[in-house]
Amino acid sequence: MTGRVRAAALYAGGFLGPFAGAVPTSMFPELGAEFGVADHTASLSLTAYLVPFAALMLFSGTLGARWGAGRSVRVAYLVYVVASVGCVVAGSFEVFLVARAVQGGANAFTTPLLLAAIGAVTPRERLGRALGLFGALQAAGTTSAPLLGGLAAEVDWAWAFVAVGATAAVLAVVGLPSSLRAPSGESHRLRSVWRADVLRPAAVALVGWACLGGMAFMVALRAVDEFGLGAAQRGALLTGFGVFGLLSAHAVGRSIDRLGPRRAVVLGAVAGAVPVVLVGVLPWIPAMAAVWALAGMTTQFVQVGLNTLILSDPGPNRAGALSVVLAFRFFGGAAAPPAFTPIYQADPVAGFVIPAALLVLVVPPAMRRRR
Template identity: 45%
Template sequence: MVTPMVHEVAAGLDSTPELAAGAVTAYMLPFAALMLVSGTLAERWGRARTMRVSLLLFVVACAACVLAPTMEWFLAARAAQGATNAFTTPLLVAAITDLVPRDRLGRALALFAGLQAAGQAASPLVSGPSAAVDWRLAFVFPAVVALVLAVCSPTMTTGAPRGRPSVRALANRDLALACALSFLCYLGAVGLTVLSILRAEEEFGLGPWQRGLLAAAFGVAGLLAAPLLGRRLDALGPRRTGVAMNVLLAAGLLVAALGPTVLVLGVGIAAVGVAVTGLRTTVNSVAATSAPDNRAGAASLALSFQFFGGALAPLLWVPLHSAYGAWGFAATALAPLIALLLLVRVPVRRGG
């Protein structure tokens, strides 16, 4: 949500766009760190109760973003948002995996990933226009949504604590591969979300409205492609789906980095949105089925590596982009190329 309005946040808090872009890292580091254990803890505490409490704390963190007087306070509030949100997505992935028959799991997880993509599409459509008035307004919308969800929280498959789920079950090769693929996927994808916005403003002179619309192509493309991606996962399996999505991710990153026009940049962003939705679906399927005795723990572990990659992305790619321009942006394609090598070398053996 912050990426389309980094310049407005920087101006509003008397700081720089580079520090404002650090809000992505400030969010993702505690988000990723807590996800190492959040799923396992939630299985012990009870999924429904954990979900409700985390949503209410997220509302408080959003309010802190709105009221932040300095960049330091704003980054701390973003860290609080990341910490509270670490206890939501893994529980939903675990619940879906428990509820859906195995032969339709790919389609169900693709729908979930597609709706995540829709959230990403809606986010810049909220933050971009909000920034044209006052960037602080952008944080009111997610606070209201979280409050509604806390009151009308989704039904989880297990509302009561389940005792002590097996931590040892998380030590398996499928989950390790899912973690590596998650890390590399978001290392490239978040690099795109930050650098494409910087490129849109610096090279093409787009304002916050236009930057928000451009960023929305990522989520819209992922949402539209989700049903097909789910069917392909069920038909082809995670390995071949992962290979295809990483090829598309690399191509989209290169197009976004080197394309000569705004339209071509948008095509690259859309291609990456499709690839990330497919990879999310693949990784969630492999992770959640790798440890049936601790599904939320497995899902949260894979997701933590996803967002560690996202947290590292601005720190790695922004300096490269500043130093080498378009070729620094194009270097983001190295992440999916490494993922392809892993998929070729490591077979996937999904559990029950």
């Protein structure tokens, strides 16, 4: 199998993880009817995927690199296939949730290793645009999952998981480039990633995602409270974030190559504070939708910039370091609702101003180069 096909599979894996994670979003009524549970209970299918995904990523990159990147990714895809079959044949909602949790755990062993593999085969001066393309495909997976999942549910929701399992099977057969299939001899110790030059970007990932991408629920709350938008209208409003992030990701990656990852992350955070404030105060829905879409682009500067920073660092265990940063990003998304909802309920404007202030106050100092 050609190296070009295997290289393409690196990016295809970037699409699969977010797509499989978000694909139940538009099929809660069908899942509820299938398993005899309420729609809000069916939404646990998202939580069941994301919790093990984020938790295991604290060490999955290190363990996967220690076992061999190629072997670990291939096994993870095969586990993905088995878990997808489990989703299709589940006889109860509890079994379905277990299968979803296994899918999330398997994804924890693919995402950081795929990113590290891209970093290993990409010249440093082109790393930003390569990771920008990976980020674009991740955004495409997240953005397209509700639409394609909804289309599948019109026939039978199980077909969405059949497609996920089939894609994982193909990627398992393709594997990684041959140069990445065996352990590299690099130090892969869990404690090697718990150092300041990893924990600072991890803290930025937590704050950056909590105060940018994690604000989607706040935008939806304001859309209901201020404008009385229905579910479909709120969905259209929120989709702009992912679509503009997708369309801008490759250009953002090229900009990161020119600016350097540290400057790019600071630029994304400081610039992102502006749409976060505006989306909380603008009195016109089209303007609100436009600035929220702009936030999708600034978020790509933060996410892709952090990935580029970690993978361009010559320090030990880059896969493990990236895994920790990604885990903190998703912890930030989980922390945003309980952290910001009480502020919004007390003062709706402050609910947006405070996250914007955190972006400006936390990210630039954390990204300053230390001696």
